[in-house]
Amino acid sequence: MRSRFGAEPVGDLSQFNEGLYLFGVTDDSRDVRFGYVFCAVRGEKQDGTKFCRQAAAKGAQAIAVQSGVPVSALGLNDYELTKIAILRVPDVRAFYARLCARFHPGLPDTMVGATGTNGKTSTVSFLRDLWDLNGKSAVSLGTLGIQSRSHARTNLEAGLTTFDAKTLHIMLSELKTVHGISNVAMEASSHALHQGRLAGLAFDAAIFTNLTLDHLDYHKDMDAYYVAKAMLFRERLKPDGTAIINVDDPRGAELAAELKASRRRVITYSRRSPASDLQLVNRKSRPAGQDLEVSIFGRVCSIALPLAGEFQADNIMAAMGAAIATGLTADHVVEQAAKVSPVPGRLELVATTPAGAPVYVDYAHTPDALENVLSSLRPHVPHTGRLHVVFGCGGDRDTSKRPKMGDIASRLADRAWITDDNPRSEEPTAIRKAIIAGGPACVDAGDRQSALRCAIEEAGGSDIVVVAGKGHEDYQILPVRNELGAPILDESGRFELEKVLFSDQDLIRSLCR
């Protein structure tokens, strides 16, 4: 027997105007309640269509499936098929996100998305501050959770850089209606774009920071990774929205050219190109930050940026471009750029060793970021001193970056201490070996406690220590073990993982006492 709705392909949300009363949406059968739409998503680990029976039992009124999935695959009996609407949609993840937007309405007035391999968190944080300092009620959303300027350290860390569609729309709706937030700057990860988590949103401005090696475990090659990032501009930017693009990056230049050719609004930024709208014309480091001269639409402005790291000059240009695109004047933006807050765990000075070496914590977890952070610190190391780096690579993530990061650390640091960084379900020693395979000068320093101790004890008074890759994270992601110490498997046969409290920053401070 065929479902009452099953034979008809469903275009979009119009189905719901025809007397079908629905009360909520979820993509997790365990969360279904009476009157819900269950969106059956085929994921990396599970196939949501297998859970339709459970969704039906819990009171689903409609089930959305990818078109092409036969009704027989849903495992519903004849009775269920007569009672439940089967909605067949071309892209069930995107459909889900749009439904989330519909069930949780009320978006902040100004929405900006930032994508790129590195710099998203820093850029959205700066943009939030520029808005806030100009009187807007603003938050940033991303790797650090939800943050306002006044509560930079206390807000929730959500676990994903870009929240799942339902969490996102509930938050945006509450931010607008309960908390009166008008401006949101959010990170748009390539995973989220590819998985349609953002399909319920249209951005007023979108930022492209860069595209370098990462996440090939998921995207497979750089072209596919780029296509995922480009979706923010091709599909999620309002027709009259503005793209803010780093044209020093070859993919950024390509994207800017494509958008300009289709008569979209584009603001470019660059360290090198005088043709760009914002150009860094001069930069001088000082102990507490850096002095920048930035040409903004042809007018050179001075900015005393209170933060270290050349890459933060790129990120502040991106944020200034987006602030201007969303209504602030160049003068206001320049004035407030000197007041942006430090970003937790991004080239953050945490302590000084008893011998006198500063210890920085940074979130560089890609080859390009590691290269940037080591090159940024090198000029600050006296010629008698050494640059130490402590880092590892995440387990169950892109393996191709491991030897590359080993090579960079070997070449650009004087001492590279290799340790564990969220091994997840992988063997920590194997990850460390893979890093060292690319950088023979790297030293296997064992677990984080040992590695931090080695670096801090060995660093002399003229040295600098940087602990890269974990930034603000105060945990390690490890397998859950049973009482015999054996890893526990989840229902799809993979290691169940948990976050275990481990704060580099606390350990560094205690070792530096």
Ligand SMILES: CC(=O)N[C@H]1[C@@H](OP(=O)(O)OP(=O)(O)OC[C@H]2O[C@@H](n3ccc(=O)[nH]c3=O)[C@H](O)[C@@H]2O)O[C@H](CO)[C@@H](O)[C@@H]1O[C@H](C)C(=O)N[C@@H](C)C(=O)N[C@H](CCC(=O)O)C(=O)O
């Ligand atoms: C690989 C990946 O990105 N996976 C994400 C994806 O999960 P998935 O769709 O593959 O889920 P799945 O576990 O296979 O389940 C499939 C479907 O069955 C459903 N299900 C499952 C069990 C059940 O009993 N009933 C049921 O209905 C699930 O709810 C789901 O809808 O969608 C989920 C909801 O949005 C995410 O939580 C999940 O993120 C995982 C945990 C993850 O680690 N993602 C990382 C890689 C990620 O997204 N990282 C980026 C940052 C990247 C950057 O650095 O730029 C991020 O945005 O955080």
Ligand SMILES: Nc1ncnc2c1ncn2[C@@H]1O[C@H](COP(=O)(O)OP(=O)(O)OP(=O)(O)O)[C@@H](O)[C@H]1O
């Ligand atoms: N514009 C940039 N170019 C290159 N490297 C950068 C840039 N901005 C930051 N970095 C490096 O990348 C690290 C992470 O920065 P940030 O957290 O802002 O990036 P992200 O894109 O949000 O990362 P994630 O993908 O984990 O969310 C920094 O600690 C720094 O080492």
Ligand SMILES: N[C@H](CCC[C@H](N)C(=O)O)C(=O)O
């Ligand atoms: N958002 C990044 C964070 C990586 C941080 C690093 N500590 C790790 O766990 O690999 C990712 O999902 O790749």
Ligand SMILES: [Mg+2]
């Ligand atoms: Mg981030």
